[in-house]
Amino acid sequence: MNELEKTLNWFELAVPNPTDTNKSVQLGCYLEETSEVLTAVGCTITASMLSGVADAFKDGTEYVDFDESTKIAILDGLCDTIVTAVGVAHMFGMDIMSAMQEVNRSNFSKFVDGKPVFNEKGKIAKPDTYSPPNLNGFI
Numbered sequence: 736m737n738e739l740e741k742t743l744n745w746f747e748l749a750v751p752n753p754t755d756t757n758k759s760v761q762l763g764c765y766l767e768e769t770s771e772v773l774t775a776v777g778c779t780i781t782a783s784m785l786s787g788v789a790d791a792f793k794d795g796t797e798y799v800d801f802d803e804s805t806k807i808a809i810l811d812g813l814c815d816t817i818v819t820a821v822g823v824a825h826m827f828g829m830d831i832m833s834a835m836q837e838v839n840r841s842n843f844s845k846f847v848d849g850k851p852v853f854n855e856k857g858k859i860a861k862p863d864t865y866s867p868p869n870l871n872g873f874i
Contacts, residue, residue, distance in 0.1 A: 738835035749851040760857045763792030834873040841868035
């Protein structure tokens with residue numbers, strides 16, 4: 736099983752039957768991570784604005800109509816995001832494949848007795864079993 740399949744497996748175990756609320760929360764989490772990249776490169780104003788949009792998806796203020804054409808557009812953007820993320824890692828000399836192994840290890844540490852723990856907003860929480868990823872060796 737490759738790292739992308741492990742990530743998908745993690746989500747399938749965590750949320751086997753996603754609701755529209757789960758979908759909105761996940762979009763918010765996706766935008767939150769993009770905001771963190773912007774912060775890392777010094778674009779704090781843009782990152783702050785995007786973080787606000789992320790929060791709106793996570794708390795249900797922002798909503799998307801998940802019809803077929805929307806899903807196709809989202810899938811296109813997600814595929815392009817994966818490709819460009821790998822490209823950014825390559826350009827910076829990062830070992831993205833090994834880093835993904837470490838992130839998957841960390842994400843599975845969020846499970847307690849084989850099940851995810853969710854916070855009040857529907858995001859998977861970090862229980863006492865959580866162990867953050869150590870990405871130092873992949874740069």
